[in-house]
Amino acid sequence: MSDMTLEVRNLRTHFFTRAGVVRAVEDVSFSVQRGRVLGLVGESGSGKTVTGFSIIRLVDPPGRIAGGSILFHGRDLAKLSEREMRGLRGNRIAMIFQDPMMTLNPVLRIDTQMIETVRAHAKVSHAEARARSRDALGMVGIPSPDERLESYPHQFSGGMRQRVAIAIALLHRPDLIIADEPTTALDVTIQAQILAEVQKLAANVGTALIWITHDLSVVAGLADEIAVMYAGRIVEAGDVATVLDRPSHPYTHGLIGSVPSRNKRGTRLRQIPGMTPSLLDLPEGCAFRARCAYADAACEKDPPTTEPARGHALRCFHPLLEPVA
Amino acid sequence: MTTWLFRRLIQALFVILAMTVIVFLGVNVIGDPVEILISPDADQAERARAIIALGLDKPLWQQYLIFLQGALHGDLGRSFVFNEPALRLIGQRMPATMELAVTAVLLSIVLGIPLGLYAGLYPDSILGRSAMAGSILGFSLPTFWVGLMFIMVFAVELGWLPSTGRGATAAFLGVQWSFLTRDGLAHMAMPALNLSLGNIALVLRLTRAGVRENLPMDYVRFARAKGLSPARVVFVHVMKNILIPIVTVIGLEFGSTIAFSVVTESVFAWPGMGKLIIDSINVLDRPVIVAYLMMIVFLFIVINLIVDLLYTALDPRVRLESRQ
Ligand SMILES: Nc1ncnc2c1ncn2[C@@H]1O[C@H](COP(=O)(O)OP(=O)(O)OP(=O)(O)O)[C@@H](O)[C@H]1O
Ligand code: SF4
Ligand SMILES: [Mg+2]
Secondary structure, eight states: OTTEEEEEEEEEEEEEETTEEEEEEEEEEEEEETTOEEEEEOOTTSSHHHHHHHHTTOOOTTEEEEEEEEEETTEEGGGSOHHHHHHHBTTTEEEEOSOHHHHSOTTSOHHHHHHHHHHHHSOOOHHHHHHHHHHHHHHTTOSSHHHHTTSOGGGSOHHHHHHHHHHHHHTTOOSEEEEESTTTTSOHHHHHHHHHHHHHHHHHHTOEEEEEESOHHHHHHHOSEEEEEETTEEEEEEEHIIIIISOOSHHHHHHHTTOOOTTOTTOOOOOOSSOOOOSBTOOSSOTTGGGOTTOOGGGGSOOOOEEEETTEEEOOSSOOOSSOO | OHHHHHHHHHHHHHHHHHHHHHHHHHHHHHOOHHHHHSOTTOOHHHHHHHHHHHTTTSOHHHHHHHHHHHHHTTOOOBOTTTOSBHHHHHHHHHHHHHHHHHHHHHHHHHHHHHHHHHHHHOTTSHHHHHHHHHHHHHHHSOHHHHHHHHIIIIIIISOOSOOSSOOSOEEETTEEESTTSHHHHHHHHHHHHHHHHHHHHHHHHHHHHHHHHHTTSHHHHHHHHTTOOHHHIIIIIIHHHHHHHHHHHHHHHHHHHHHHHHHHHHHTTOOSHHHHHHHHHHTTOHHHHHHHHHHHHHHHHHHHHHHHHHHHHHOHHHHHHHHO
């Protein structure tokens, strides 16, 4: 399918620490099509960020990609040389980080940080690079971009800094943007503005978007598909209607709680009783079983991924029956 | 910015004034120069005349005021021993010390920063580990001992380098410098390296610590996520951040390098200010001691000011605060 921008197959990213192997990403598969938005949700520590960094190959030792393939337009990123990968980063694949206060270099001016990005991938003059940078700032709604280019990050608010980071991500009109909880640190109005803008841009340019978040209400309004991560695995994935309105996995159901309406804003992930298990030397079997009301002896084995319906992936021995009460 | 500078200058003035009192009192506590300067067989009348000539007959506070009055006119007294203005004496010796100190600081930059970068980027490499281990020696071995070892090895055993003096000098801007001649450079090599060992170790460790601290930061990963080359990430993004503490420390170290050159200059018989001050202390040549200490205080103040200015140039966040 030519429309497939990214196809991750059986990705495994492990951290080989002194205490043992942390299987932060274990057998993860998903795909994103051109112009579509995939929401990657899950509790803290479930492996969302590591998944994102695996795709742009910025997992630092002791972590490394231990298996699987990351097909970007059919090319396996896991097999590219570091040099080839560098040509894609910031160019065809961009990433926006969680904390806007920390992502920009505090001692370099905005123009320096933008122009270097332009010139890392395009042979253009300084003036041309500057013009592109200014246009990108304007595109994300930063007023008087010409002046703002000469500012330092500390002269911007958090929301403005995240816009700058988004502008940097947009500089080369990438085919894929990985946005790692880019609005979590911002207040609600700014969140909404940024969401709307990113959505518009993705649709206009045809960029595929992976939107990592804690906040179900955000993905409900934004994403086309949702993948739910738990303890390094995707436990349920499918289109928004299927996953949010008729969740089959007990974990997804727990996350949504009793308010599954996907149009209801402000629905945060509900606290599920119990703790996320340590990913260090995780025992065999469903990682959710200690917290699952439906667990039985069968769950001591790893549940395989099944496809109860087309485009709907599930990892559970005892899926919930519809409709969920 | 101007108010800031003005405030700093007023502060500096008070520091200098306070130092004059401390230095003046301190020098008087060390001992009585009369015993050393006047020959033991001199009779009472001769003694009294000499004491009056040196101005030591007046009460201490009066001596201080006379000194202060002179200082305001740029006169820090005459050497008891050479009967020359103390400042001129120091001025004559200053170039020798300065070229030694500047070379030592340059060495610490040229060796310390690259080694520190390497050790920070590759902490488990053999070179990285050796640099760290070596830096501990650089800190802990006493300067005079290292100096003596240098002489033993390179001058006595191998005979590669001369052990004492400045060697041939050449004039530049009306001053004699060693670094302008081959012979002078050969004479300078050991003392300069000796003087810089501690600084190299300090800069190396500081650079390494800065790299280790900055590499895991989000801004570094973001820079990499933009597709920048590793060289650009390290030499522009990381470097600009770690340069701030390094510049501060190198600046401050420059002052103490000059002050500590006393030891190195003594070991290598380098005719600089350090040598002069040691000789002056031995004969209790008070005006020279006072003038030297005042000069050092002044130097520290100037260096601090320059470091602060550099700091504002390097760190945009500081700039904003000083404007407010
Ligand atoms: N450098 C590392 N060394 C060891 N383990 C790591 C390292 N980095 C991440 N991990 C482990 O990987 C797991 C997944 O981390 P990740 O940051 O991807 O979670 P996340 O889903 O993004 O969480 P959050 O919502 O809090 O950002 C965590 O359990 C963490 O312990
Ligand atoms: S496999 Fe078993 S334990 Fe795991 S979610 Fe399904 S029912 Fe619960
Ligand atoms: Mg995360």
